Amino acid sequence: MKITSKGRYAVLAMVDIAKFGEDTPCNLSHVSVRQNISLSYLEQIFNDLKRANLVKSQKGPGGGYKLNKESNEIRILDIFNAIDEQIKTTGCGNDPKSSCSGTGKKCLTHNFWENLEGVIGNYLNSVYLSDLTEEYSISGERRAISE
Amino acid sequence: MKITSKGRYAVLAMVDIAKFGEDTPCNLSHVSVRQNISLSYLEQIFNDLKRANLVKSQKGPGGGYKLNKESNEIRILDIFNAIDEQIKTTGCGNDPKSSCSGTGKKCLTHNFWENLEGVIGNYLNSVYLSDLTEEYSISGERRAISE
DNA sequence: TAATAACCTACTAATTTAGTCAACTATTTA
DNA sequence: TAAATAGTTGACTAAATTAGTAGGTTATTA
Numbered sequence: 001m002k003i004t005s006k007g008r009y010a011v012l013a014m015v016d017i018a019k020f021g022e023d024t025p026c027n028l029s030h031v032s033v034r035q036n037i038s039l040s041y042l043e044q045i046f047n048d049l050k051r052a053n054l055v056k057s058q059k060g061p062g063g064g065y066k067l068n069k070e071s072n073e074i075r076i077l078d079i080f081n082a083i084d085e086q087i088k089t090t091g092c093g094n095d096p097k098s099s100c101s102g103t104g105k106k107c108l109t110h111n112f113w114e115n116l117e118g119v120i121g122n123y124l125n126s127v128y129l130s131d132l133t134e135e136y137s138i139s140g141e142r143r144a145i146s147e
Numbered sequence: 148m149k150i151t152s153k154g155r156y157a158v159l160a161m162v163d164i165a166k167f168g169e170d171t172p173c174n175l176s177h178v179s180v181r182q183n184i185s186l187s188y189l190e191q192i193f194n195d196l197k198r199a200n201l202v203k204s205q206k207g208p209g210g211g212y213k214l215n216k217e218s219n220e221i222r223i224l225d226i227f228n229a230i231d232e233q234i235k236t237t238g239c240g241n242d243p244k245s246s247c248s249g250t251g252k253k254c255l256t257h258n259f260w261e262n263l264e265g266v267i268g269n270y271l272n273s274v275y276l277s278d279l280t281e282e283y284s285i286s287g288e289r290r291a292i293s294e
Numbered sequence: 295t296a297a298t299a300a301c302c303t304a305c306t307a308a309t310t311t312a313g314t315c316a317a318c319t320a321t322t323t324a
Numbered sequence: 325t326a327a328a329t330a331g332t333t334g335a336c337t338a339a340a341t342t343a344g345t346a347g348g349t350t351a352t353t354a
């Protein structure tokens with residue numbers, strides 16, 4: 001039960017863009033340094049993010065990336081979807097070897113895994129990028145971070 | 148964001164044991180066939196489950212595994228812990244390369260990932276093995292499955 | 295004592311992850 | 325208009341993890 005680095009980086013980089021890219025576009029070299037993420041890897045990630053219309057780009061000197069929507073309009077789940085970070089716990093349906101698929105009847109645990117996916121998905125859908133940039137700790141009720 | 152096969156198999160096999168091992172112990176060959184899981188792999192998994200005192204074993208002919216507690220006393224989180232299926236989303240703290248560790252200050256997304264871990268952990272802690280054997284679909288309020 | 299089934303360890307093939315590398319294209323500024 | 329900047333794209337690869345397999349040992353029972 002882990003998030004891939006790609007997923008972690010994507011969210012982190014989006015927070016970075018949201019914080020530092022308000023006036024001028026953020027170029028990825030800066031994000032790379034600030035967040036300690038490989039530049040080439042960031043390029044791949046932003047490729048996906050752009051395709052999902054979460055960011056817009058500006059080429060040439062002084063260019064870079066900006067958010068394409070307000071940060072309170074971007075859900076963390078949107079970011080996950082953009083980079084194809086799937087929430088997949090069942091294992092059913094994809095491979096013919098699985099005990100669930102093929103047979104036509106659900107495996108004993110099918111509903112449970114689906115519910116777990118729902119719990120995770122609901123949470124990711126309820127948190128917005130702005131929640132992270134505002135440095136709130138989201139946990140039911142929201143409390144400010146003392147930092 | 149995936150569960151490993153080991154995790155899926157462990158939960159599935161525990162449900163199997165709970166269902167079929169009430170009177171006589173379940174031997175793993177049968178579980179293997181019923182749930183379509185490799186026998187050797189099951190052996191490894193039950194090694195862990197036994198070490199965590201979730202099951203007890205009986206060697207020799209007619210032997211096998213039984214639950215070591217009532218199924219309404221075993222939480223899914225217990226099973227995850229037994230087989231070391233970690234809920235780890237931060238990526239901070241473990242490797243020195245991560246943007247969070249070393250520097251002494253939390254990365255921008257640290258609290259978010261911790262909250263996500265909390266959401267998942269709470270859910271897994273709230274569901275019992277008996278919830279699965281009774282074929283309930285757990286989702287906030289519980290509804291019976293029409294099957 | 296033969297069969298059964300748990301127990302244990304080492305090994306490996308396949309897959310996924312986390313990148314690297316190299317080239318190309320568009321834009322801006324000097 | 326040339327040079328520099330920065331995004332765009334695709335192919336490749338090393339490392340790590342996963343998902344097993346294989347082969348034996350030990351304990352128990354009929």
